[in-house]
Amino acid sequence: MLRPATSILLAMSIALPLPLLAATPPGDPAAGAGAFRKCASCHQVGPSARAVFGPHLNGIVGRRAGATGDYAYSPALKRSGIVWDEAALARFLRDPDDMVPGTKMRFWGIRDERQIANLLAYLRQYP
Protein backbone atom coordinates (compact mmCIF):
# COMPACT_ATOMS: atom_id res chain seq x y z
CA MET A 1 0.00 0.00 0.00
CA LEU A 2 1.27 3.49 -0.86
CA ARG A 3 1.11 6.10 1.86
CA PRO A 4 -1.40 8.84 0.98
CA ALA A 5 1.34 11.46 0.64
CA THR A 6 3.19 9.29 -1.87
CA SER A 7 0.15 8.66 -3.99
CA ILE A 8 -0.70 12.35 -4.05
CA LEU A 9 2.84 13.09 -5.21
CA LEU A 10 2.56 10.38 -7.85
CA ALA A 11 -0.73 11.75 -9.11
CA MET A 12 0.76 15.25 -9.23
CA SER A 13 3.78 14.20 -11.24
CA ILE A 14 1.55 12.42 -13.74
CA ALA A 15 -0.70 15.46 -14.05
CA LEU A 16 2.19 17.92 -14.47
CA PRO A 17 2.82 18.87 -18.07
CA LEU A 18 6.17 17.56 -19.32
CA PRO A 19 7.88 20.94 -19.80
CA LEU A 20 7.70 21.53 -16.04
CA LEU A 21 9.45 18.25 -15.27
CA ALA A 22 12.36 18.44 -17.69
CA ALA A 23 14.58 21.52 -17.76
CA THR A 24 15.35 21.37 -21.48
CA PRO A 25 12.86 18.99 -23.03
CA PRO A 26 13.66 17.86 -26.57
CA GLY A 27 11.45 19.28 -29.28
CA ASP A 28 8.34 17.43 -30.41
CA PRO A 29 8.44 16.75 -34.17
CA ALA A 30 4.67 16.29 -34.40
CA ALA A 31 4.07 19.71 -32.88
CA GLY A 32 6.83 21.00 -35.15
CA ALA A 33 4.90 19.80 -38.18
CA GLY A 34 2.10 22.13 -37.11
CA ALA A 35 4.52 25.00 -36.61
CA PHE A 36 6.03 24.37 -40.07
CA ARG A 37 2.75 25.61 -41.57
CA LYS A 38 4.19 29.07 -40.92
CA CYS A 39 7.10 28.24 -43.21
CA ALA A 40 5.35 26.11 -45.82
CA SER A 41 4.12 29.04 -47.91
CA CYS A 42 7.77 29.65 -48.81
CA HIS A 43 9.70 26.45 -48.00
CA GLN A 44 9.45 22.76 -48.87
CA VAL A 45 10.90 19.65 -47.19
CA GLY A 46 10.74 16.00 -48.19
CA PRO A 47 11.79 13.79 -51.10
CA SER A 48 10.44 16.09 -53.82
CA ALA A 49 11.35 19.37 -52.11
CA ARG A 50 12.71 22.11 -54.34
CA ALA A 51 13.19 25.86 -54.24
CA VAL A 52 9.92 27.79 -54.36
CA PHE A 53 9.65 31.25 -52.86
CA GLY A 54 12.46 30.22 -50.52
CA PRO A 55 15.12 27.47 -50.69
CA HIS A 56 14.21 23.88 -49.77
CA LEU A 57 15.06 22.99 -46.18
CA ASN A 58 16.16 19.33 -46.45
CA GLY A 59 19.27 18.79 -44.37
CA ILE A 60 19.13 22.33 -43.05
CA VAL A 61 20.49 21.39 -39.61
CA GLY A 62 24.25 21.48 -40.19
CA ARG A 63 24.04 22.93 -43.73
CA ARG A 64 26.04 25.99 -44.78
CA ALA A 65 23.89 29.06 -45.41
CA GLY A 66 23.08 29.71 -49.05
CA ALA A 67 24.19 26.27 -50.20
CA THR A 68 21.30 24.76 -52.20
CA GLY A 69 21.87 24.67 -55.94
CA ASP A 70 18.45 25.72 -57.21
CA TYR A 71 17.81 28.97 -55.36
CA ALA A 72 18.97 32.58 -55.93
CA TYR A 73 19.94 33.73 -52.43
CA SER A 74 20.41 37.31 -51.31
CA PRO A 75 24.05 38.43 -51.28
CA ALA A 76 23.63 39.01 -47.52
CA LEU A 77 22.82 35.39 -46.78
CA LYS A 78 25.31 34.00 -49.27
CA ARG A 79 28.14 36.02 -47.74
CA SER A 80 27.09 35.38 -44.14
CA GLY A 81 29.39 32.40 -43.55
CA ILE A 82 26.76 30.92 -41.24
CA VAL A 83 26.57 27.19 -40.61
CA TRP A 84 23.03 26.33 -39.59
CA ASP A 85 23.56 24.55 -36.30
CA GLU A 86 20.64 24.60 -33.92
CA ALA A 87 21.73 27.75 -32.10
CA ALA A 88 22.11 29.64 -35.39
CA LEU A 89 18.71 28.44 -36.63
CA ALA A 90 17.04 29.42 -33.37
CA ARG A 91 18.57 32.89 -33.58
CA PHE A 92 17.57 33.34 -37.24
CA LEU A 93 14.00 32.22 -36.61
CA ARG A 94 13.66 34.61 -33.70
CA ASP A 95 14.54 37.56 -35.94
CA PRO A 96 15.88 36.86 -39.45
CA ASP A 97 16.70 40.46 -40.30
CA ASP A 98 18.52 41.04 -37.04
CA MET A 99 20.86 38.11 -37.63
CA VAL A 100 21.28 38.60 -41.39
CA PRO A 101 20.56 42.24 -42.27
CA GLY A 102 19.38 42.36 -45.87
CA THR A 103 18.07 38.79 -46.01
CA LYS A 104 15.22 38.16 -48.44
CA MET A 105 13.36 36.13 -45.82
CA ARG A 106 10.42 38.29 -44.80
CA PHE A 107 9.22 36.71 -41.61
CA TRP A 108 8.14 38.18 -38.29
CA GLY A 109 10.06 35.65 -36.28
CA ILE A 110 9.10 33.20 -33.55
CA ARG A 111 9.59 34.24 -29.95
CA ASP A 112 8.43 30.98 -28.37
CA GLU A 113 11.49 28.81 -27.55
CA ARG A 114 9.34 25.72 -27.28
CA GLN A 115 7.95 26.23 -30.77
CA ILE A 116 11.45 26.71 -32.16
CA ALA A 117 12.60 23.46 -30.49
CA ASN A 118 9.60 21.64 -31.98
CA LEU A 119 10.30 23.08 -35.39
CA LEU A 120 13.95 21.99 -35.26
CA ALA A 121 12.91 18.48 -34.19
CA TYR A 122 10.59 18.39 -37.22
CA LEU A 123 13.26 19.67 -39.64
CA ARG A 124 15.79 17.12 -38.35
CA GLN A 125 13.52 14.41 -39.78
CA TYR A 126 14.46 15.58 -43.30
CA PRO A 127 18.20 14.97 -43.68
Ligand code: HEC
Ligand atom coordinates in the same frame (compact mmCIF):
# COMPACT_ATOMS: atom_id res chain seq x y z
C1 HEC B 1 7.49 34.76 -46.71
C2 HEC B 1 8.33 33.66 -47.09
C3 HEC B 1 9.09 32.92 -46.01
C4 HEC B 1 8.62 32.37 -44.85
C5 HEC B 1 7.19 32.42 -44.31
C6 HEC B 1 9.73 31.70 -44.22
N1 HEC B 1 10.85 31.85 -45.00
FE1 HEC B 1 12.72 31.08 -44.62
N2 HEC B 1 13.43 31.97 -46.27
C7 HEC B 1 12.69 32.71 -47.17
C8 HEC B 1 13.55 33.24 -48.21
C9 HEC B 1 13.12 34.12 -49.37
C10 HEC B 1 14.86 32.79 -47.88
C11 HEC B 1 16.16 33.13 -48.62
C12 HEC B 1 16.78 34.30 -47.85
C13 HEC B 1 17.93 34.99 -48.52
O1 HEC B 1 18.39 34.55 -49.60
O2 HEC B 1 18.37 36.00 -47.94
C14 HEC B 1 14.74 31.99 -46.66
C15 HEC B 1 15.81 31.37 -46.02
C16 HEC B 1 15.68 30.52 -44.95
C17 HEC B 1 16.77 29.78 -44.36
C18 HEC B 1 18.21 29.76 -44.84
C19 HEC B 1 18.31 28.65 -45.88
C20 HEC B 1 19.68 28.42 -46.48
O3 HEC B 1 19.77 27.57 -47.39
O4 HEC B 1 20.66 29.04 -46.04
C21 HEC B 1 16.23 29.05 -43.34
C22 HEC B 1 16.97 28.12 -42.41
C23 HEC B 1 14.82 29.35 -43.29
N3 HEC B 1 14.53 30.25 -44.28
C24 HEC B 1 13.95 28.77 -42.40
C25 HEC B 1 12.60 29.12 -42.30
C26 HEC B 1 11.68 28.52 -41.36
C27 HEC B 1 12.01 27.38 -40.43
C28 HEC B 1 10.49 29.19 -41.50
C29 HEC B 1 9.22 29.01 -40.71
C30 HEC B 1 9.32 29.24 -39.29
C31 HEC B 1 10.66 30.16 -42.56
N4 HEC B 1 11.95 30.08 -43.03
C32 HEC B 1 9.66 31.00 -43.03
C33 HEC B 1 11.33 32.93 -47.13
C34 HEC B 1 10.51 32.58 -46.09
